[in-house]
Amino acid sequence: MLHSKYPTSSQDTTVDTQHKNEGKKIKGRVVLMKKVVLDVNDLKASILDRVDELLGKAVSLRLISSVNGDPENELKGKVGKPAYLENWVTTIAPLTAGEAAFDVTFDWEKEIGVPGAFVVRNEHHSEFYLKTLTLEDVPGEGRVHFVCNSWVYPADKYKKDRVFFSNKTYLSSDTPKPLQKFREEELVNLRGDDEERGELQEWDRVYDYAYYNDLGNPDKGPEYARPVLGGSIEYPYPRRGKTGRPATKTDPNTESRLKLIQILNVYVPRDERFGPIKMSDLLAYVLKSIPQVLKPEIRDLLVGNKDEFESMEEVLKLYEGGLELPDGILKYISDSTPGEIFKELFRTDGEKFLKFPVPQVIKEDKSAWRTDEEFARELLAGVNPVTIRRLQEFPPSSELDREVYGDQTSQITKEHIEHNLNGLTIDEAIMNNKLFILNHHDAWMPYLRRINTTSTKAYASRTLLFLNNDGTLKPIAIELSLPHPDGDQFGCISKVYTPSSQGVESSIWQFAKGYALVNDSGCHQLFSHWLRAHAVTEPFVIAANRQLSVLHPIHKLLHPHFRGTMNANASARQVLTNAGGVIEEIIFASKFSMEWSSAMYKDWTFPDQALPADLIKRGVAVEDSSASHGVRLLIEDYPYAADGLELWTAIKTWVKDYCSFYYKNDQMVQNDSELQSWWKELRGVGHSDKKEEPWWPKMQTCDELIESCTTIIYIASAHHAAINYGQYSIGGFVPNRPTLSRRFMPEEGTPEYEELRTNPDKAFLKTFAPQLPTLLGMATVEILSRHPTDELYLGQRDTAEWTTDADILQASEDFKKNLEAIEAKIEKMNKDERLKNRFGPAKIPYTLLYPSSEPGLTNKGVPTSINI
Template identity: 65%
Template sequence: MVRRLMEACCLKDKDKDKGDDDEKPDYMVSGGNRIRGKVVLMKKNVLGFNDLKASVVDRIHELLGKGVSMQLISATHPEPAANGLKSRGKLGEVAYLEKWVTTTTSLSAGEASFSISLDWDESHGVPGALLIRNHHHSQFYLKTITLEDVPGHGQLHFVCNSWVYPAHRYKYNRIFFPNKAYLPSETPELLHPYREDELVNLRGSGSGELKEWDRVYDYAYYNELGSPDKGPEYARPVLGGSNEYPYPRRGRTGREPTKTDPNSESRLPLLSLDIYVPKDERFGHVKFSDFLAYGLKSLVQILLPELKSLCDKTINEFDTFEDVLNLYEGGIKLPNGPTLKKIRECIPWELLKELIRSDGERFLKFPMPDVIKKDRSAWRTDEEFAREMLAGVNPVNITRLQEFPPVSKLDPKVYGNQNSSIREEHIASNMNGLTVNEAIESNRLFILDHHDALMIYLRRINSTHTKTYATRTFLLLQEDGTLKPLAIELSLPHPQGDHHGCVRTVFTPPGQGKKGIEESVWQLAKAYAAINDSGYHQLISHWLNTHAVIEPFVIATHRQLSVLHPIHKLLHPHFRDTMNINALARQILINADGVLEKTVFPGRFSMEMSAVIYKSWVFTDQALPADLCKRGMAVLDKTCPHGLRLLIEDYPFAVDGLEIWSAIQTWVDEYCCLYYESDDAVQVDSELQDWWTELRNVGHGDKKKEPWWPKMQTRNELIESCTIIIWVASALHAAVNFGQYSYAGYLPNRPTVSRRFMPEAGTAEYAELESNPDAAFLKTITAQLQTLLGVSLIEVLSRHSTDEVYLGQNDTPEWTSDAEALAAFARFGEKLMDIEKGINERNKDMRLKNRVGPVGMPYTLLYPNTSDKSREGGLTGKGIPNSVSI
């Protein structure tokens, strides 16, 4: 029956095509009243799913006359309007996509092209929009529409990049606009109602559970991380909407509340990836395929019972560093007998095949991290330990020490004396003949300070299996531009209560040539500092300060800035995939008992702690120059490039970052000035003002009273704000994300958990540290099972997708029809290519010791990758994607 229907469809299509001037090119105008065009889309049956049903039923719908229809909308001639309603552009005749039945789509290529022929009478005037209805059974992804010889335009190009669901799923018509940018006041009057309607549709009603075909962008608190119905140990506080736990907003899903807590939203089953985000924000089929392929290993929660059993019965601990290296050189050997049989019973074979490597008998074998590729032990040197604060995966927290000893900002009435116990006598022998005052005056003392941020949670953290400290690490800038660690202060809450302050111990490097127990203790002190930095990096530098803070900008832009708005066109590429990856993170990574809680030392307090730290977040401080000055790493100096003088000249993140920042700022400046001739133009832009108001009052609503928000009354405020948004979404995220596997894929270099305190003389642990320091070190840091989880996760996070779109690129060349904007964007790309050349030259300069370091790793995390047209995916360690997309 189905076959006969499809044959009938094909015959119908062939009959319909007769007399259609097939010998003419697709875009020829017939008789002066017909506009020919090409529509590029992707059918549902090729978007990662071989959906035969969709293909067959859609063809049947074609037979029944239910195709994909389009109507042009006039920008100059109105439809008759009812009293009190705004006039709208006149609709043209209905036309249908041609040859749907006979057009087959390659599963590899994905895209299909269709012809369209639209009758357009001259009395309709100039067309300015398209109305599209999908009368098929299934949705399709509409990429572009190109119309030729359009009266008043010539060629008219529509960049759609949107899912179009069957018409019965909508209470409104789908409208698409050409790629011309208009400020609200400059929009043709007859298109205004369509522009406004689209924004209303995207905002939704604010109620009800959202479905996959809904196109609604709305806000919610982080109230779905916990699962209180499973028990109190799975409950988590609501983040956002309170002074205690402020937080940026996330995308609303509208799921039902939990039974136990009406303020908490119910969660989907653990392994469900069908979390609502607006369909246009979902991964494309290439990205989704890449994510699934590499994500299988990060979803090893499926394997936890089996892996734990396997580890308990065999290795349990990494006894030697050779055991750790086996993860990369050999993997874990699959056990024979009942254990292997049980694993195969519990794990779907397709999943197991992904985990088994090419040798066929070992699984969970990881790529060799760059930090140990050239030298297996260079990561242990003091120079590399310090260098990674300038060129590692978290180069955004080191500050210049301007007061000695450092003073805590914690309230002494609550936490007692939390000031540092470091004194000059602790470090005098390592100061290269300088006094502390001389070092401070010459800008040569620096600190990595995680004391205050962690101390307030340390008592609760250490009540779990974790046993760690709040740390301060002191460093001296050497004559050769490198940093030398001077001391590490480890602090614990006072055993008699917080108001008594803390208990502090200062550790210093062993003297020249000294080894033995002093060296082993120092290595452990560095490990505790690295653990602090790893957790802070993952929770704050990475998750909070890029992923979480950007999501409200994504939501507000779609709710308040029309696709016609020039600022929407500017920012939209920098929001690609952000809502989707954040939703997946809430589902499987940052949720209660998720991968993050299992692998970083704050454990169940991780997200709560990030909310407390969000209290100190300042939007304007996210600008790189402001950040460097605030941390004391640079001072204003108009005689220097970018108006700043770096106090550590060889600071790779800052040197490369300032060039990227300047290039972004120049591009944004040139672009914004094309559309805003004066400050007045900014002030009267109704959509822009609504966008900025909603961002402050809702998206970052817990910060709405802060005085530091730009007022958005001047062109400079607009340029600075857009530059910050693009910087955070692209370069800052690249700097703190894509080096994770290179540095932390080898967990001893960046451990995430400590399981016991520094051993004291006279104890068995101290004796073990003397007799077998490697074993003692490994028993202190991240355990084997946590290592497997953590390394699996960061391998996925560090990979570039094969369809990545990098800074200076756009996945749609016709993203705007404005020639001046395209020219400015081309200059931006050329500037980024020049920056690439400079980075390559600096990485070859042997005088710049911080760029490569003892481990032999060139700093490429801010290498734009604009000149690489191959879109190389994987663990490249270079490239700045446009957006927070992983």
């Protein structure tokens, strides 16, 4: 009888393989970053770690089986013997935040088989950032890769050992049974369900919710008290990340605040914190923003007895050479500040104080910003291109409650505008989609009476615009309104201004545009930017980390788009949106700013954040199945909308390809326990003030999942990019985009009117550009508009091996190619002279939705997430 040299059964094969692999070693490589403080190694931590190594306290890893459960431990995957990182002492990390690679060698254990996770214990004194573990030549599997991207603190900081999973993707129900308990326990750890805790510490990994009760500082005085946002009908708001800080002494409902010097240590889960490069940028931001907390004597030295620019030439000097340092300032700095903390702000190397880059809006033409054409173009291609609407009734009406606010109907008449409609009647212009409106009347009117009790003197505005045959817009009337002096119930008093290019009337028209822009700037920062991007996204981040395992496909899809958002928001609450912070200093709504954004949240809906839905709701587009994106723009040359729709379609195609791979039918969506828990918690807790709203997607179908994920990604990437990264280019020259007003419109017969007639620029600057808030605003938007060197742009991942699914990796590559094609299309459109709104009088090409960018102040680039 002939005998085959091959085993005759799978059992014989297994026995033979096990025998063959006895004594086998599995080689692995760990990539990590040792602890750093900003860009410099923590030498003390490094020395202590070396001592730990010499004493036998090392970093150990144990593999967890994905195929064999332990009957003595709830059938959780078998855990292997420890292996240790090799040569920690001799492997010296570079003096920057660089990576170091370490070898690790495991004994192959047949009880482990194919590992699906591993346990890591850090017995050192300091934390390190664990990037990846890669195993080579695992019997029965080959290469196994683990994407970690997490800070690992000393073991005594944790109640449970840290567990990391391989880069495979599983719905909860498909998880290998030996890994299921580990998957569930990891989510419990992130929720902190089994912990009693007070103030959260930097090593805590707890994602939880809190109200916006950290804005005020009543212990500093009653003028610093602010209402709690969230949890009430009066002040609804999205939830933010919990810190656990104790209450203030004055008000038990207000959370105590950190000192400014502690801003870099504000609690967010450690893996949500910025990396070293981003931290450096944040420090630069704090230093640039120091004027808000400068002692009065420094303020006096800087601005002397005046708080105003004398001329446009004085403003332009900020870009051409900076300001002269007043006598005494250098001595005060050297006597009163530690080290080089003010190096970013005060130069002592011969450079003048506060020299800024030249904003693009004045780079080519220093007067183009004054034109009506540029004013109108920026409503379509500026930093707040998401507010303009099509006018569908005349005169514009108000939706404010008549019993409370009286008659707020617009006082603009046909006599004001009909001569500017190119021969059309008002009805014909409306019918032909020729009239548009920038309407900030209803939003600001209920707050104006209180706002104007501060140093602000502002109006509520309506701006009407006509669509020319060449695709450009022209402003044809601006209505400025104030609450009736006898009471809100009597309505408002309004005055209408129309374009003029002659004498004092042209200066008055310039003032009217300024007041309209003040309204729009407040809407931009507090609603379009902060609320619609930053604040509403944070609950998505928290809920995803609490309810979606890192193994879950939707977690893997969305995680890059949540990078840095919690840290950005937490830092903003410390220096930007807090009582007395930057926003209250530079935005006309002053101490009512965040309260006003709460009022805007009352009308926020998640489905309307989808770009096509937003455009249709604003009347600037209509559904059209024959159009390339399913909608047809009524302003064809609308750069934000045109480029945005390109990105929206590319994102949705990617999301559809991705979700369709894991969800074959609606029932799979309905039966996904983690997905359903995420969506339920997001609505019921993260956005609980809106949880009863019927418009929320039910998350019962594949279409709802695809649309929701597309919307989340669009908000975090394209929407935020469009309203953030052009801020310095457009608003770095404050006269072009004023954020506050300190005087009302000059009335004939007054000294203010005479100054307007004889020196219009000085009158304009007195009203719209007080010196210190202007400098603070310029410094702020310069930092916010910059890309760091470690930026990730749409379509990019921080590791190439983020999943093992080849079809998904191919779809990801297709997405990148689509984005490259969009870049080429944007470049081509920006060279098309027929598309006048893409360039304009100021000669600024519209590149804010150009997907990629270099580091720095580039006025382009779509990062994956809201990270500044």
